[in-house]
Amino acid sequence: MPELPEVETIVRQLAKVLPGRRVERVQILRDNIVQGSPANLTRSLEGAAIRSVTRRAKFIVVELESDRVWLTHLRMSGSYRVVKNGGDNDSLPVYTRATFDLEDGSRLLYVDPRTLGRLEIIPAVDWAARAARLGPEPLSPAFTAAVLEDRLAASRQPLKTFLLDQRRIAGLGNIYVAEALWRARLSPRRRAKNVGPVRARRLHRAIVEVLSEAVGGSGTSLGGTYLNFADADGDRGDFYEALNVYDREDEPCRRCGGAIKRIVQAQRSTYYCPTCQR
Ligand SMILES: [Zn+2]
The missing domain is CATH 3.20.190.10 (MutM-like, N-terminal)
Structure with a gap:
């Protein structure tokens, strides 16, 4: 996690x-x-x-x-x-x-x-x-909108699967893929090669923003008694409150009010808003 x-x-x-x-x-x-x-x-x-x-x-x-x-x-x-x-x-x-x-x-x-x-x-x-063999670091200068666009164009995978693949982009997992796709208003089910340049730029910006903000908030801690994440001082991350879709099944979308849906893709939970993520 x-x-x-x-x-x-x-x-x-x-x-x-x-x-x-x-x-x-x-x-x-x-x-x-x-x-x-x-x-x-x-x-x-x-x-x-x-x-x-x-x-x-x-x-x-x-x-x-x-x-x-x-x-x-x-x-x-x-x-x-x-x-x-x-x-x-x-x-x-x-x-x-x-x-x-x-x-x-x-x-x-x-x-x-x-x-x-x-x-x-x-x-x-x-x-x-x-x-x-790992993909570019998303917070490094090597990760540009053009790099993302090229990689997307070459893949037939759904966006969710594409973004989790560490050989394409390094460091993303279930939480931040969901959050980046929500920000970019893109469905996790859309095929990577059908994203196109305009939406690729939106997705690029969303990935960089969500990761930068989460690093600033020292990460996300889920759960009560046994946290999935605590830092080296044993403290929780602060980013959980800022999550817009992850772990919010059936709650209202903060952008359009539609219900957040949970589906399973490649054995992993995917949270998204089917109303405003296309
Ligand atoms: Zn929505």
Whole structure:
């Protein structure tokens, strides 16, 4: 569930504390959160110095001095927490799946109720090859209306499916696709190649606007007791109140008053207003 704005929020916080630090000790509490061998991940990280923390698509990318990359994909419910003064295993929050003790005494926790997130260590060159296959970053200068228009024209997929495809545009997921399409007044069912230049420009603007605003609001948190998203300080995102269609089935559209509809596309819920999204 964490999408570009939520991952970006966590990355900006981790980038303030991790670079320049060394990882001293790693505990993997649930093996299935590791892609590949947990022992290998532990071995590669213990003693490793961290060079940088960045985001690409929905990946948290931690570059190590050893020219390896520590990747995290949060999937549905993963998050990181930073605990300033270490702490012991008795005081761990529920659903902590891994701990990373840093040389300065602080501790990074990986928390994931559903354990669908994945942590992985790969050589930097392999990551570069993988990252090259991802689509442009929607908040970068590489993502222009012309780029979007060309990609749309080449696809027969429905807009919803097209926008979720990380090889076409990186970082969008179910929430922000729904919100961008609502803003652009486009139906999620419309075929990509039938969008055309005028509507493509509208969609481009809507994607950039909704993501920029959500990053400014530190992302969207859904749910009550167990949030799908909290940042590295354990705080909620503020963007939920600003959602216009996502999670609003049967509620009135804020633009035309029509009822918001929920349909299922590619096994995922799609929310939209059939009255004003064409
Ligand atoms: Zn409407």
